[in-house]
Amino acid sequence: MAYRFLVTTSALGQGGVTLLAEAGCQVDYLDNPNDAQEVEQRMANVPYDAVISRTVNLTAKAINACASLKVICKHGVGVTNIDVAAASERGIPVLTTPATNAQSVAELTLALMLNAARRLPYFQHEVNAGRWTRSGDGEELHGKNLGLAGFGEIGRRVARAAQALGMQVAFFDPGVKAENGATAVTQCATLDQLLACSDVLSLHCPVNDKTRNMINAQTLARLPHGAILINTARGELVDEVALCEALKKGQLRAAALDTVASEPLAADHPFRELPQLIITPHIGGSTPQALDAVAYSAAHQCLAWLDAQQINAAACVNPHVLNKE
Secondary structure: OOOEEEEOOOOOOHHHHHHHHHOOOEEEEOOOOOOHHHHHHHHHHOOOOEEEEOOOOEOHHHHHHOOOOOEEEEOOOOOOOEOHHHHHHOOOOEEOOOOOOHHHHHHHHHHHHHHHHHOHHHHHHHHHOOOOOOOOOOOOOOOOEEEEEOOOHHHHHHHHHHHHOOOEEEEEOOOOOOOOOOOOEEEOOOHHHHHHOOOEEEEOOOOOOOOOOOEOHHHHHOOOOOEEEEEOOOHHHEOHHHHHHHHHOOOEEEEEEOOOOOOOOOOOOHHHHOOOEEEOOOOOOOOHHHHHHHHHHHHHHHHHHHHHOOOOHHHEOOHHHHHOO
């Protein structure tokens, strides 16, 4: 049976495009990938069977307006832009695509870590300005302690790469049992224990009531003086006011963020005035390889549910809807 899909952006990776075309599906895209009202209008007027959700908000209004909707899949893993409660009320499973972009995000994490440690944006600015500034204040990562807040697939890949650089790696993740089997990686019992030993702290955890603003004035103060913060997870994990203060006071050497609490970054955001801060526009999973894999996974999971009510429960953020009579 052919289905109609809405992809809440202007394009989809070739893996997803090919799979949906082979299944005879009709696929619609947004004219403006940042317009939540366009999503609502389309869903109120078109009988979609499935939505592949990117970053624009998928509101309760949009979900409730589409009576034919049967499944939603996030193009990635973070579902803060999706009204999961509204979908659950309708009995609609909300799926994610875990691990599909893990390598790309891990590689960006390492790139940001190296850039922050060696101050590469500063030196690029100096060269562009016609100067040849050969200061020796870049830091080696070899011998430093890397702390990972979250030890899922991305965190594990970052750990292996950091160990190859000669870093000692520790992590805190209450969802990982002590018998994790990770060679030469230290598991911390608490976040405070991890912070105390982290010359570099890298965030790899979801946003929920326990993790929102987990990096705040109190937790930043527990890091060693001159530490580096990396966030390629979710902007809502960080209290941005506290981070600004820590960078201005020199409490942190640098920070590098691939995501902020409100995207895109406002033109007058104080982050723009901090030379110790590197910001990239949420591109961790935006390589052709990752986009292809994520798109394929999203399309495959939606079709499996639509065709045969088959689902990967581990990828479903509201599995209780599967048990509804």
